[in-house]
Amino acid sequence: MFQMLRDRVAIVTGAARGIGLEITRLLLAHGARVALVDIHSGPLGQTAALLGEAAADFPVDVADAGAVSQLVQDVVDRFGCVEILINNAAINPITPWDEICPEEWERVFAVNVRGPYLLMRAVAPAMQRQGWGRIINIASIAGKQGGPNSGIHYCASKAALMDMTRYLARQVGRDGITVNSVAPGIVDTDMTASWPLVVKAAWNERNPIPRLAQPLDIARAVLFLASDLAEYITGETLDVNGGALMD
Numbered sequence: 062m063f064q065m066l067r068d069r070v071a072i073v074t075g076a077a078r079g080i081g082l083e084i085t086r087l088l089l090a091h092g093a094r095v096a097l098v099d100i101h102s103g104p105l106g107q108t109a110a111l112l113g114e115a116a117a118d119f120p121v122d123v124a125d126a127g128a129v130s131q132l133v134q135d136v137v138d139r140f141g142c143v144e145i146l147i148n149n150a151a152i153n154p155i156t157p158w159d160e161i162c163p164e165e166w167e168r169v170f171a172v173n174v175r176g177p178y179l180l181m182r183a184v185a186p187a188m189q190r191q192g193w194g195r196i197i198n199i200a201s202i203a204g205k206q207g208g209p210n211s212g213i214h215y216c217a218s219k220a221a222l223m224d225m226t227r228y229l230a231r232q233v234g235r236d237g238i239t240v241n242s243v244a245p246g247i248v249d250t251d252m253t254a255s256w257p258l259v260v261k262a263a264w265n266e267r268n269p270i271p272r273l274a275q276p277l278d279i280a281r282a283v284l285f286l287a288s289d290l291a292e293y294i295t296g297e298t299l300d301v302n303g304g305a306l307m308d
Contacts, residue, residue: 066092084279123180197286
């Protein structure tokens with residue numbers, strides 16, 4: 062198989078399961094070496110152990126500035142550089158908008174917005190020095206539509222992430238770094254496993270492609286944006302939603 066990312070070094074957050082795990086598997090299959098990052102150290106270590114020597118686990122809370130700085134240094138020490146960053150870690154508590162406490166609001170923004178910002182800030186200097194980098198943020202259709210099946214804080218955080226993507230793309234494009242985001246619709250993962258069947262059935266009924274996304278659908282979009290095939294694309298949000306939103 063042609064390997065689109067041979068010897069590239071990537072960081073994938075939220076890598077212990079779901080979309081992050083599928084992204085990790087696909088990047089590894091295309092020749093990358095991958096630092097798996099997740100707050101859940103047990104599942105993360107078990108996952109990394111099954112993926113071979115090109116994968117290494119780094120249990121980190123992405124909202125912790127000191128831990129993120131140390132993470133990037135540890136990845137450089139292990140693999141020699143950082144060339145690709147996939148900001149996938151996120152949380153989505155389904156709490157009615159008028160019942161969200163300040164602590165829950167702040168935790169969602171800490172993981173979904175502050176975490177990606179800290180990581181982008183931490184990896185950008187190395188990418189600028191080497192003159193090549195790919196930053197890909199996993200956003201959501203909820204950040205464009207105010208998804209009724211997600212919390213208001215989740216929707217707002219994903220809208221912020223897409224705007225951060227556009228902002229940073231303008232700052233680092235001349236350094237050989239592209240910054241893009243991927244906005245999935247409903248994906249068949251643990252996060253959506255508890256959603257009512259009627260919600261999923263309604264999604265399938267109205268969608269031009271009548272099924273939920275699989276994590277591999279999102280991973281393929283990430284692979285494209287991380288590769289040289291997308292070297293002239295930056296500041297974009299790639300919708301991967303089966304046609305639910307066309308903009």
